[in-house]
Amino acid sequence: MKAARQAVSYAAEQLGFSAVGVAAADAPQGDSLSRWLQAGCHADMDWLERHLPLRQEPAKVLPGVRRVIMLTYEYPRQDARRATGSVARYAQGEDYHKLLAPKLADLDETLQMYGGRQRCFSDSGPVSERFFAAMAGLGWIGRHSLLVRPLGGSFCFLSCILTTLELPVDQPMANHCGSCHRCEKACPTHALSHGQCDARRCLAYWTIETRQETAPPEIQEALRGRLYGCDVCQEVCPWNRKETPRRVDPHLLMPARVAGMTTEEMADLSWEKWEELFANSPVRRTGAEHLRRNIHAFSPVTSES
Template sequence: MTISTSDHPHTALRDEIRAEALRLGFDACGFASASDAWPNGDWLRQFVAEGFHGAMGWMAETLDRRSHPTAMWTDARTAVVLGVNYGPEQDPLLALQDPSRAAISAYAQGDDYHEVIKKRLKALARWMHGRFGGEVKVFVDTAPLMEKPLAQRAGLGWQGKHSNLVSRPFGSWLFLGSVLTTLDLPADPPEVDHCGSCRACLDICPTKAFPAPYRLDARRCISYLTIELSGPIPVEFREALGNRIYGCDDCLAVCPWNKFAQLSSEAAFHARETLKGPSLAQLVRLDDAAFRALFSKSPIKRIGRDRFVRNVLYAIGNSGDAALMAVVEPLLADAAPVVRGAAVWAAGRLAARQLSSLGPPIEETDQDVLREWRALAG
């Protein structure tokens, strides 16, 4: 790997680009070779071969393009890797304490980061092309580019045992984007792993999604289950969801490196008031129009109303609040099968809780009802 040195002919150029990136609002900027050999393509092939990608078929379909930056663009020589801090106002784990309210991943409580970051990436790319020439292409998450390994190579952080990026100055909270260019720029020193013997992120996972350090089985991950999976969430994971209705921050939030994290200076990433622990009873009533209105310019909008309400119903089933049966019952006849199924499960859980709270003796007829609800709930 090429390491930056003061005598590289383009060191000054790199420093200008970094200064412009920070001026545009990026919080971190690093440089890595886009053409050097790297082992991450082999890691990704193993991940897919073991089926850890679950229903994300696009990962298998774009496997070759994802294997190396030059597989997408053969002329790429340098990756300019950018980070934007989205540090939350409070510890996301606090949202798990009230089962009547929804826990939403910190990254999704503000505006869609794709749109915010893409505008800045395009501005930086235009500036680079206009000032230094060379061809440029921008990427933010949705493109088949492995940004976390690139970010580690560029010195922005390291991939922790949970496979996410950890930054010394920003903890777990960095959005990533990249500009690939044909310019040959000096690379920054790569970041080294600072996890040590810590395994907090592995131990806290509610669904045991890490078969080993640095390996994630997405099929067991709550973020995957609540966002990427379109059908019913497997019964074995529903109770572990708790009140998490969109994503999960547990493995990120528990990281000790968050002691250095700081609140994001980007107002667009601050949590909307409507998404700070919203009521499950209110969210489950959303029809398609209300869902779209509430989540305008939000990444949550991508999963659609049906999948979202499915998640809320699972959370209601886990709440233990029998009073919520009133908002569940109308959804037993919802037009969407995935909503109806989740409503049956939630109603069964609430009915079982209500009957058990009556205490002994339970009449034989009540026992029959309880058995029926449990059977329906899976």
């Protein structure tokens, strides 16, 4: 199985992934996810509740699964729209689901040559991606609840491959947050505590996931020109300030014509123009109407700073 491990690492590197690690599929996940759900921290994302049995038992997702291969893929470290109303770094370029799916399919084919059966996801399936990434030794889970790497910090996507192959496993890494609490302190809505994020308070939930037309006043106040997602807890993390030689896929960079557009211009986009500019963007997830809602109702243009 060493040969399969080497083959997947080599292929992953060729495809642009920045790191690969392997965890046992039956690693005990504890009860933090069910406690988080019981406390209502998932807001109205009911699918998270429905996925619980599958998340807790990867064998229900892929019968015979032995290992979870975890991969990281870098996204931009700069906010190209900082001066004009910010869009989270992960959403500045093309839709990562579409970008990563064919790469994961290639890795699946590589593993099939060694007799493996696989299922692949990137933020698209019932798998605890951060948990397995930490178990696979790719980094540790920071106080903002995201995976942090010593080289590269937290600005990366996670992808996973469930496989029936018994690949050698990697060892988890020590947590290097130490006495730092910067992310918790910087969160504009106090959504972080005890290493978990309460989606009911998180601006990423309010700008991306919710279908509600109005947000509570304290959320509106905290948005301050954030149009889609939020990176504050990551911006303050010392591990994200370190220089990294890791390359960012140009497909994930924001096109200049979107980066330079003012928030007012974005709010006034015609349907045709919206379709043209955001055809391949993850911002499509929220839809034109909801982006306008984020601009007008949630985060009035005048409050931009």
